Amino acid sequence: MVRAIYITYAFIVDANGTWNNLSGYPKSRDSVTLDNDLDVTLARANKDNADAWGNINNTDTRQIGTVFTVDVSGMMVIPPKSRGALAELPDPESEDEPSETEDE
Numbered sequence: 001m002v003r004a005i006y007i008t009y010a011f012i013v014d015a016n017g018t019w020n021n022l023s024g025y026p027k028s029r030d031s032v033t034l035d036n037d038l039d040v041t042l043a044r045a046n047k048d049n050a051d052a053w054g055n056i057n058n059t060d061t062r063q064i065g066t067v068f069t070v071d072v073s074g075m076m077v078i079p080p081k082s083r084g085a086l087a088e089l090p091d092p093e094s095e096d097e098p099s100e101t102e103d104e
Contacts, residue, residue: 004031004038005072006045010052013063013086022052022065042077045069049078056083063087 006029010022027048031041049069056065064084069077 001036002031002038003036004041005029006041006048006069006077007072008045008048008052008067008069008078010056010065010067012056012065013084015061015063017063017087022055022067025052025067045077053081 008025008027008029010025011019012022013019025048029041029044029048031038034040034044046069049067052067056062056067059065062084063086064082066080066082068080071077
C-alpha cells in the first residue's frame with residue numbers, strides 16, 4: 001500500500017519583529033486517514049497551503065509571511081511563497097553620539 005503524508009508550514013514575523021508559526025500550523029495530511037486516497041490527500045494539503053496563503057495576504061501589519069508544503073521525507077511539494085520583508089535593524093554604530101562641548 002502506498003502512503004503519502006504532506007506537511008504545510010506557515011510562519012510570520014509580526015509588526016514587532018516576533019517570529020511565530022501561523023496559528024494552526026504546521027498542518028499535516030496523511031492518506032491513511034483519507035481512505036488511502038493519494039489524490040484527496042494532496043488536494044487537502046493544497047487547501048491547507050491556500051488557506052495559509054490567504055491568511056498571510058489578509059493581514060497587512062506583518063513584516064513577512066511564508067508558506068510551503070513538503071512531503072514526509074522533506075521533498076518540496078508546493079514551493080515557498082512569501083510576502084513582505086524583514087525590517088532593517090538600526091545600525092548601532094551610526095547612532096548620533098552626544099556632542100561634547102568645551103567649557104569656556
